[in-house]
Amino acid sequence: MKDILIIMKKELVRFLTDKRMLVTLFMPGVLIYIMYSLMGGLLTDMTTVDEGHKPVVLTVNSSEIVAQMLTSSGAELTEVTDIEKAKDDIANENADVLLVFSENFDSKVMQYDVSQGKAPDVEVFYNSASANSSEAYSIVYALLDTYESSLSNKFDINGNVDVSYDLTSDEDMAAMFYSSLMPMLLLMLLFTGASAITPESIAGEKERGTMATLLVSPVSRTKIALGKVFSLSVIALVSGASSTAGTLLALPKLIEGSGADISSVYTVNDYITVAPVILSTVLFVVTLMSILSTYANTVKEAQMISSPFMMISIAIGVLSMAGMEGGHNVYMYLIPLYNSSMCLGDIFSLAPNSVGLLVTCVSNIVYAALGVLAMTKMFDSEKVMFRL
């Protein structure tokens, strides 16, 4: 046990006191935060209307009734005659909407019967690239729609404005959102963290001949393997945590107003349930990467052969995103990575499956232990270590 700690300590010192390494480990988290925040900010800018802006509406052959409705809703109306010039004004954002009524619109509407020929019409021109124009368009459209249906109203759908007809709670919405997002996100970030350090720590030591120095010391190969796997897991966890924090902090900015605030949905209990899944998954992922890195001769080679596994893990995350509806077979929780993904999905959709959770954690640890055993054998093999 002492030897394992000595090796762990060296690895931790190696990675956590090296500025370049620290940048590699924590940059993703910071970058994700900055990028998502910027993207969120830009998206909001593009879709919000200038505060206090009154829709500027140009009309041709204006209808008195519609004009009254528009004025009372706060729009500024101007009657114009030159349609082409008015269209230019809309395109150049000098005005928001152009309404072209057919002549004598009001009286024609009153006289119109559905069985008689063509109905009187109104054309609404707008500019979807302008937030103000889009907003004005939707106001005008809604007004016209209401006016039209009030003329021939037979029945209402969800007509009572005081009732909320969608019975889902904000929490349920958020839970659904996070349960589809988190498994993929966490698996991906864990893999990213692990793949930033494992090739360097194992294939790198092999490439530079420092692993051989360790191999002629009296420490057993198993202890070397365990020391490496444990310390790399700690670092992958820290790096993964920073990326996850970056993502979660930035998410509200990216999806502003969707009500999916993570802190309001999950309790401490949920996070405690997540912990063993994450821990056992990290062990599995790091062991897998370590085996690949032990096999590889150079850091580059190690990165190359571990990238397909990263793709697979993302694919598995996406897969579970698609088929998240409950009722999984218990045996499915024996499939590494897929089990973690399902477990995280269960927990984040507020429907944890305790049997699945147990099977996942135990099987991940068993796989990691088998992996360490394989690494021990590899460390002992001159074919693998020295390519003889």
Place this chain on the structure above:
Amino acid sequence: MEYAIEVKGLDKSFKLSAKQQKAEKTKRKTVHAVDNISFGVKKGEIYGLLGSNGAGKTTTLRMLATLIKPDAGDAVIDGASIVKSPADVRGKIGFLTSELKLEDFFSVDYMFNFFAKLHGMTEEQTNERKAKLFESFGINDFAHVKVGNLSTGMKQKASLVVALAHDPDIIIFDEPTNGLDVITAKVVTDFLFKLKESGKTIILSTHIFSLAEKLCDRIGIIIDGKMTAEDTLEAFCGGKSLEERFFEVYEAEAAR
């Protein structure tokens, strides 16, 4: 007198890749690097393995250091078998070779402490040993510099003291002065004498005759993986120089 190292019929072949076959201009699929080698090193002796490059010296020493496994045969080092209990062997020996490197990121001091701890030394033992070794190899000046920033000579010295951190009784030394500048080479040679005086058992490989002549008690000549001649230095040379005798043996072997 008892043997500190007893080698019995060590044998090792390597597969050649297609690339290697081409480079060596041979159609053989395997190369018999070490061919049934046996010898013994008595306690306190310096034993020199002599031979040209590729004769099998390094492979023999790597097997003794348990980095690679013999296809057949065994060697017992201070009572521990390299086949049955390699971990025990590793605790008893110090293996010095240019292929074992120290991590660039750490200082010599850190690496020394790290390996001393892995050898189960206490802090007190470590510090005492460190003071002694750092002094005799002049390492104190760069003890806290990262290995990556050291010159080749400094790196070699650093590897040397780290390999000897646990004060092993048996030292396996592959080409001790290879690649060293003349001054460092002198430091190493002097140190080998000191080790001998303090009763350590040393087995070294070299192709430098003067070094072997100065240091070794016994000589083993390896040609094409076979132990061709083996005796005490005096008996082997019989009044001639070591170089002269080596080529006599070599040419006789080539003529066969």
